[in-house]
Amino acid sequence: MIRDVLDRVGDKWSLLVVATLDGDTMRFSELLRHIPGISQRMLTLTLRQLERDGLVTRTAFAEVPPRVEYALTALGRTFVDIAHTIARWAIxxxxxxxxxxAAYDAR
Amino acid sequence: MIRDVLDRVGDKWSLLVVATLDGDTMRFSELLRHIPGISQRMLTLTLRQLERDGLVTRTAFAEVPPRVEYALTALGRTFVDIAHTIARWAIxxxxxxxxxxAAYDAR
Known part of the structure; x- marks a missing residue:
């Protein structure tokens, strides 16, 4: 139970996508540019998982060409605080x- | 840079091992029993990574049979707070x- 939520919370790309979406509505291409190192396939997968978990909304506009935007849900915003806590700890x-x-490898 | 620390922080098994070691010195077999679902190989790998990252100490006692104990370092203890924050959020x-x-899958 909790462990599969930890999978999500513990997933590096989920943390980075949520932190990037913080306070913003973004298109796929913008997200791709803002998260160095993430592949198109990984971003697609991560967004789908975050949407399925209720952390992100995906809104498609019936326009030509079609426009799709991603944003955090209320639940997603509570997850952002954790993402920032982790990022601060990491920095x-x-x-x-x-x-x-270095010391371990020099043994 | 930060991303590889996120790998560690974001790793489910690291979070669970650190949370389990919180305030305790434990042997390998005890850790194995306390973390349902973790394999011997995964626990070995996770402990080695945590030791390399300076979050866990590994102390081997020259006894027969040999005794090895694991404990959190000061850095590891700062990581425990994050692990608890994530666990609380998950719960x-x-x-x-x-x-x-369920709603997403029913679409």
């Missing part, structure tokens, strides 16, 4: 982790 | 996520 502790890795 | 929102998934 703060990255140097210490790098030192530890 | 709180799991019903909403399950409802959303």
């Amino acid at each position: 703060t502790n990255h140097p210490t982790i790098e030192e530890s890795r | 709180t929102n799991h019903p909403t996520i399950e409802e959303s998934r």
Whole structure:
């Protein structure tokens, strides 16, 4: 039960997509540009999972060419705080982790 | 840079191992029993990564039979707070996520 939610919460790309969508409505192409390293396929999969989990809405506008926009839901916004907490922790502790890795690899 | 730390922070098994080690020194076999669903191989890998990242210490006692114990480092303890925040979020929102998934799958 909780573990599969941890899968979502623990998924790096979900964290980055949610953090990128924070306070914004974005199109697929914008998201692709804003998240370095994510492939088109991975972004498609991640958005679909986030939509299925109720963290993101997908709105398609009947226009030519068709326009699709993504935004966070209320639940998604509660998840953003966690994403930011994790990002802050990562930024703060990255140097210490790098030192530890170097020492471990030098053993 | 941050993304590979997110890999660690975002890894479900790392979160569960750290949360399980919170305030405790445990042997491998105890960890294996306390984390349902984790394989021996995955626990070995996860502990090695956590040790390399400086979140966990591994202490081997020169006894017969040999005894090995794992504990959180100071850095590991700062990571525990994040693990608990994520777990609380998961527990709180799991019903909403399950409802959303059911609705999505019924489309």
